[in-house]
Amino acid sequence: MADLLKCPLAERERVVGKGRAQVIIELTKGFWLTLRRLFSAPITIQYPEEKRPSVPRARGLHRLERHENGLERCIGCGLCAAVCPAQCIYLEAAENTEEARYSPGERYCRIYEINEFRCIFCGYCEEVCPVDAIILGPQMEFSKGNPKDFIYNKERLLVPLKSKGELPASKDAGSRSSSGLVASPMS
Ligand code: SF4
Ligand code: SF4
Secondary structure (H helix, E strand, O other): OHHHHHOOHHHHHHHHHHHHHHHHHHHHHHHHHHHHHHOOOOOOOOOOOOOOOOOOOOOOOEEEOEOOOOOEOOOOOOHHHHHOOOOOEEEEEEEOOOOOOOOOOOEEEEEEEEEOOOOOOOOHHHHHOOOOOEEEOOOOOOOOOOHHHHEEEHHHHEOOOOOOOOOOOOOOOOOOOOOOOOOOOOO
16 A cells, blocks of 8 residues: 555556456456346255255264174174274173174174264274174264263164064163263164
């Protein structure tokens, strides 16, 4: 500005005139764009009444999968917890017995817990799982008012059995939380 004031009057008027012309050009472009959009279909949608279908590779809320026969896929190897960069997975494995078998392997996951509040949805847990037990599903709508409700225990993560009473239910699955928080049941 100081340099402009030092300029001869003609030069100053030339610069100011150039600036004014530029403003008029940009404003005209903006108004033209607005005018064109007035007559085209809106690209916004009325969420949550209207929803766009999620893309196939979207990473949403986790779920623990089962085998076709109802047994849990998770074998409690702990790889997902080890690889998680946000350290939001806590699990404890236990031995299957003849009386109570939960997974095909020697061990199953007695406690499995994810703090979805800390999760960054990187998908590493899904990629590293050797038995495709943990999946990031398409569910994106699980906002809660209380951070405690983001603690998803095994009970909430495990997909339900196709027929009830197919397999024995784990007595202590999801009953304890590593963080001392007790998660509310899945709604
Ligand atoms: S998606 Fe990433 S951050 Fe979330 S639980 Fe899995 S490994 Fe951890
Ligand atoms: S979810 Fe997969 S990686 Fe994690 S403990 Fe179970 S089997 Fe291992």
